[in-house]
Amino acid sequence: MKIGVVAVQGAFIEHQRTLNKLNVENFLIRQKKDLEQPFDGLIFPGGESTAMGKLFTELDLFEPLDKLIKSGFPVFGTCAGLILIAEKLSNDDKKYFASMPITVKRNAYGRQLGSFETKSAFADIGEVPMVFIRAPYIDEVRGDTKILATVDGHIVAARYHNQLGTAFHPELTDDVSVHKYFIDMIAKKV
Amino acid sequence: MSNRYALNKELAQMLKGGVIMDVTTPEQAKIAEEAGACAVMALERIPADIRAAGGVSRMSDPAMIKGIQDAVSIPVMAKVRIGHFVEAQILQALEIDYIDESEVLSPADDKYHIDKTVFEVPFVCGAKDLGEALRRINEGASMIRTKGEPGTGDVIQAVRHIRMMTSEIRRIQSLTQNELFQAAKELMVPYDLIKYVHENGKLPVVNFAAGGVATPADAALMMQLGAEGVFVGSGIFKSGNPAKRAAAIVQAVTNYNDPALLAKLSANLGEAMVGINEQEINLLMAERGK
Numbered sequence: 001m002k003i004g005v006v007a008v009q010g011a012f013i014e015h016q017r018t019l020n021k022l023n024v025e026n027f028l029i030r031q032k033k034d035l036e037q038p039f040d041g042l043i044f045p046g047g048e049s050t051a052m053g054k055l056f057t058e059l060d061l062f063e064p065l066d067k068l069i070k071s072g073f074p075v076f077g078t079c080a081g082l083i084l085i086a087e088k089l090s091n092d093d094k095k096y097f098a099s100m101p102i103t104v105k106r107n108a109y110g111r112q113l114g115s116f117e118t119k120s121a122f123a124d125i126g127e128v129p130m131v132f133i134r135a136p137y138i139d140e141v142r143g144d145t146k147i148l149a150t151v152d153g154h155i156v157a158a159r160y161h162n163q164l165g166t167a168f169h170p171e172l173t174d175d176v177s178v179h180k181y182f183i184d185m186i187a188k189k190v
Numbered sequence: 191m192s193n194r195y196a197l198n199k200e201l202a203q204m205l206k207g208g209v210i211m212d213v214t215t216p217e218q219a220k221i222a223e224e225a226g227a228c229a230v231m232a233l234e235r236i237p238a239d240i241r242a243a244g245g246v247s248r249m250s251d252p253a254m255i256k257g258i259q260d261a262v263s264i265p266v267m268a269k270v271r272i273g274h275f276v277e278a279q280i281l282q283a284l285e286i287d288y289i290d291e292s293e294v295l296s297p298a299d300d301k302y303h304i305d306k307t308v309f310e311v312p313f314v315c316g317a318k319d320l321g322e323a324l325r326r327i328n329e330g331a332s333m334i335r336t337k338g339e340p341g342t343g344d345v346i347q348a349v350r351h352i353r354m355m356t357s358e359i360r361r362i363q364s365l366t367q368n369e370l371f372q373a374a375k376e377l378m379v380p381y382d383l384i385k386y387v388h389e390n391g392k393l394p395v396v397n398f399a400a401g402g403v404a405t406p407a408d409a410a411l412m413m414q415l416g417a418e419g420v421f422v423g424s425g426i427f428k429s430g431n432p433a434k435r436a437a438a439i440v441q442a443v444t445n446y447n448d449p450a451l452l453a454k455l456s457a458n459l460g461e462a463m464v465g466i467n468e469q470e471i472n473l474l475m476a477e478r479g480k
Binding site for chain 1: 205227288441
């Protein structure tokens with residue numbers, strides 16, 4: 001098992017650290033040639049979605065990543081990464097890979113003063129710590145999309161086939177269970 | 191450690207690998223966002239103009255900051271004078287995403303920095319060396335940047351600061367337990383922070399480069415020297431083609447280890463900011479607040 005962590009901007013090292021804890025081989029994707037090796041899953045980290053979106057285009061990464069995701073390749077997006085795979089944004093005209101049939105609200109909790117940490121149930125794993133930094137949440141899910149977690153009535157994690165998205169940052173805590181879920185998802189155990 | 195402080199350090203983690211750009215108008219803020227900035231610094235005058243104008247430089251007009259907050263969706267930072275905690279209270283009331291307690295503005299206090307631990311919003315502070323960085327962190331800063339000479343387009347001081355910081359970190363790593371107590375005394379910082387550096391080989395917060403960065407090569411230089419991201423002030427909007435230069439610097443920070451790409455990015459950017467050499471300036475802003 002080998003995971004590519006998209007590393008054009010943001011908290012990609014934190015994802016690498018979590019994968020290392022799980023003893024999962026991983027590498028960083030900074031440009032097109034990094035995609036030339038065989039791998040099994042893709043992670044979009046937190047950061048700024050506008051910055052990442054712009055860099056994908058300029059570094060010729062958009063098309064190959066888009067093709068990969070649309071072919072059903074396993075992908076996991078956290079925070080900004082969730083925005084990148086959302087089909088629609090409720091408060092922004094921008095669109096990126098738009099591969100997951102959900103509507104996401106950007107900066108849904110407001111500015112940095114609205115950032116918070118909590119615990120909530122995730123899938124059938126039980127409670128996991130959740131860190132929200134200028135975070136989005138999911139307004140609506142469609143089609144086969146399954147809701148995996150909610151906080152205060154808002155959807156904060158969902159799965160659509162091979163795509164997993166969280167509004168929070170599991171990579172910022174010591175808990176590895178959400179990443180483990182993604183790994184199990186790739187291995188078709190969940 | 192309070193939960194709020196952890197969240198504030200984590201926002202800085204999200205900015206890593208990115209470029210934070212100085213902007214003076216909502217239009218510039220949009221250009222910066224579209225060029226791929228991970229945050230903007232809202233200020234009335236960019237450092238080069240502050241330097242040229244002289245006189246006392248203060249926090250920006252809240253109306254101007256609000257205009258920029260409304261124009262973009264990325265985090266918005268703004269500067270307060272060193273020690274001016276009321277300017278910081280005002281920025282907190284505006285729900286600013288990050289406060290820069292900055293030597294670029296005229297200091298309001300020549301002895302005390304702001305007690306940043308009593309604020310909910312995060313602070314970034316400048317530092318020339320490890321002691322300064324850890325003192326600011328002890329006061330509650332959740333992000334550090336070098337204190338390269340602002341508004342000059344001359345990168346030498348930022349280089350000096352980041353090199354100083356990384357070499358001091360290496361020294362602390364090599365010390366024995368009883369030497370660590372002495373190091374804490376010498377640097378005038380709490381033992382716990384020294385111990386963190388000793389064990390982890392890095393600052394406990396994110397560390398960006400700032401001051402004098404004017405080209406994609408400058409930005410990549412700072413990244414190769416160990417910065418986790420870059421502030422670009424006058425370098426962008428004092429240049430011939432701000433949008434193009436901004437986008438090139440953003441890409442250079444992502445792929446700072448790829449000289450072939452850096453060569454491509456550095457081509458045809460138009461006029462860089464003219465700049466002034468370190469020896470030609472009368473006011474060393476880095477000497478403000480230690």
